[in-house]
Amino acid sequence: MKEIAIGIDIGGTNTNIGLVDREGDILHQDSISTMADGNVNDFIKFLKEKLTVILSSHSDITIKGVGIGAPNANYYKGTIEYASNIRWGEYIHFKEAFAQQFDYPMVLTNDAKAAALGEMVYGNARGMSDFVLITLGTGLGSGIVVNGKVVYGQDGFAGELGHVNVKPDGRLCGCGRRGCLETYVSATGLKRSLFKMMVEETDGSDLRNISYTDLDPRVITEAAKKGDSLAIRAFEYTGKILGEKLADTVLHTSPEAIFLFGGLVEAGDCLLIPTKKHMEKSLLKMLRNKVKLLPSGLMDKNAAVLGASALVWQEFA
Amino acid sequence: MKEIAIGIDIGGTNTNIGLVDREGDILHQDSISTMADGNVNDFIKFLKEKLTVILSSHSDITIKGVGIGAPNANYYKGTIEYASNIRWGEYIHFKEAFAQQFDYPMVLTNDAKAAALGEMVYGNARGMSDFVLITLGTGLGSGIVVNGKVVYGQDGFAGELGHVNVKPDGRLCGCGRRGCLETYVSATGLKRSLFKMMVEETDGSDLRNISYTDLDPRVITEAAKKGDSLAIRAFEYTGKILGEKLADTVLHTSPEAIFLFGGLVEAGDCLLIPTKKHMEKSLLKMLRNKVKLLPSGLMDKNAAVLGASALVWQEFA
Numbered sequence: 001m002k003e004i005a006i007g008i009d010i011g012g013t014n015t016n017i018g019l020v021d022r023e024g025d026i027l028h029q030d031s032i033s034t035m036a037d038g039n040v041n042d043f044i045k046f047l048k049e050k051l052t053v054i055l056s057s058h059s060d061i062t063i064k065g066v067g068i069g070a071p072n073a074n075y076y077k078g079t080i081e082y083a084s085n086i087r088w089g090e091y092i093h094f095k096e097a098f099a100q101q102f103d104y105p106m107v108l109t110n111d112a113k114a115a116a117l118g119e120m121v122y123g124n125a126r127g128m129s130d131f132v133l134i135t136l137g138t139g140l141g142s143g144i145v146v147n148g149k150v151v152y153g154q155d156g157f158a159g160e161l162g163h164v165n166v167k168p169d170g171r172l173c174g175c176g177r178r179g180c181l182e183t184y185v186s187a188t189g190l191k192r193s194l195f196k197m198m199v200e201e202t203d204g205s206d207l208r209n210i211s212y213t214d215l216d217p218r219v220i221t222e223a224a225k226k227g228d229s230l231a232i233r234a235f236e237y238t239g240k241i242l243g244e245k246l247a248d249t250v251l252h253t254s255p256e257a258i259f260l261f262g263g264l265v266e267a268g269d270c271l272l273i274p275t276k277k278h279m280e281k282s283l284l285k286m287l288r289n290k291v292k293l294l295p296s297g298l299m300d301k302n303a304a305v306l307g308a309s310a311l312v313w314q315e316f317a
Numbered sequence: 318m319k320e321i322a323i324g325i326d327i328g329g330t331n332t333n334i335g336l337v338d339r340e341g342d343i344l345h346q347d348s349i350s351t352m353a354d355g356n357v358n359d360f361i362k363f364l365k366e367k368l369t370v371i372l373s374s375h376s377d378i379t380i381k382g383v384g385i386g387a388p389n390a391n392y393y394k395g396t397i398e399y400a401s402n403i404r405w406g407e408y409i410h411f412k413e414a415f416a417q418q419f420d421y422p423m424v425l426t427n428d429a430k431a432a433a434l435g436e437m438v439y440g441n442a443r444g445m446s447d448f449v450l451i452t453l454g455t456g457l458g459s460g461i462v463v464n465g466k467v468v469y470g471q472d473g474f475a476g477e478l479g480h481v482n483v484k485p486d487g488r489l490c491g492c493g494r495r496g497c498l499e500t501y502v503s504a505t506g507l508k509r510s511l512f513k514m515m516v517e518e519t520d521g522s523d524l525r526n527i528s529y530t531d532l533d534p535r536v537i538t539e540a541a542k543k544g545d546s547l548a549i550r551a552f553e554y555t556g557k558i559l560g561e562k563l564a565d566t567v568l569h570t571s572p573e574a575i576f577l578f579g580g581l582v583e584a585g586d587c588l589l590i591p592t593k594k595h596m597e598k599s600l601l602k603m604l605r606n607k608v609k610l611l612p613s614g615l616m617d618k619n620a621a622v623l624g625a626s627a628l629v630w631q632e633f634a
Binding site: 072081082130144146147149151152153154155156157158159160161163164165175176177244247248249251252253254255256282284285286287290291 | 389398399447461463464466468469470471472473474475476477478480481482492493494561564565566568569570571572573599601602603604607608
């Protein structure tokens, strides 16, 4: 009987599920709808049905536990609090709801923290005791690792770097405040910045033919890779703001490396070069040229699923 | 024979020395000139002469080790690097120089990190595993504690919050960059802000009779306590900038409390109220009203000497 952890990553649209062994090999991968507009109990019933089907085709395994990553999840309390893209409720007692349907031991954490753990156990941060992982999705998430441990802080909400302030009266954020980092640096932030460039510059671009509503941020990444100068400018602007803010983050925990994860990173140097340039320029003299800026080592795998599974070995080993 | 740690705090002008027992009682306290313009070897010789005199009057003790806090000191390397107020050299191999004169085991750390350790072991942070201490002196120093340990990061320079950016083209800092937090929030920053208020506002104030050169920042604290409206405005401005930046720091490590230490804190509510107000206003909804903002519990004692001595028990126990 092979010991298996079930790693689950709950996103705004889809929930990814993996059966993962201790070495980080994913034996089975699947996904279900998050049903983000519904009810948490209905979602967990649906998850149970799906897992029953998956597990029925794996008779040679024993389940060690379930690790779950979700937006705004609280590791200490097992809750999901004020997650803007999951509307099961403002304050969801997820762990309680889970325990009513499942007998498996379960541990819940924030999705970006799960990804940081995945990077440390199975990715490019292996052997590092101090690093930061930034996830660039619809918003900006982060996991900070200090002395080999993911930082949770007093209440489980450490590492919410998507909400550090960039500009006092800047762009409106989903959290209700203005000028948060994720309104500039994220898939959505990139789209907003592209439209800013359209207004301020005169570069010709096919992207000018697409409405704000219709423009998928992935199209900007593709355009940048093909040399569209407006898209490249939008990435440069994104990299400048990210680089300047990462310099401040370095002053907090002095990480060995900062990893970038998510679809935006596929733009490669269009994002990495300006981010690195502005980070170095903004760093204190004695901290320059010391911090690696790297893409995640789990870009082609499911970092959050792997990280969630790693939590199981950490908690229930 | 009572076991004693020698705690030493090297400042820009004076070096404080304490013989401290395990309970944090200071048996003997003294100070010497830092001779900051001289040579590190001469300073250590001078320190040795002084210690010989001090120890000759305490025959009933045994020395466990020496803990030293100094600006820009590197815990890992035993160096003092680019300290603007100590000109023994740009890159000082302090630990090596010390070992040539002394046989005691010695541990060196940054002065603010020593103060954070002092706060944790002997002050108001007793029992806390996640907190931040801000020292407000000529500059702004900080010590960040995560999971009960002072954060050093990859190279020993974590927690350099004095240099997070407040304004892209703001005030010139000693580090050569513009807009660092300590150019606004520190004794010197307060003085600069008072002069800004003199220019922008029309409030009458005795402080208008003093030149920039002659104005000692302590006078501003005294004036604020007596109700001088210009001084109060300068503190409000200081508190606004500090509060906004502390909100960003909370997003990094989610501390249980933030402690303020140093002469500026004597202004009491003139500083604490605006800092608290702007921190809460700037915090993410789910983090509001959770983080205590408190004066250090070691204001009347020598926190850096106590913290440096605490390092001895931690390292050589």
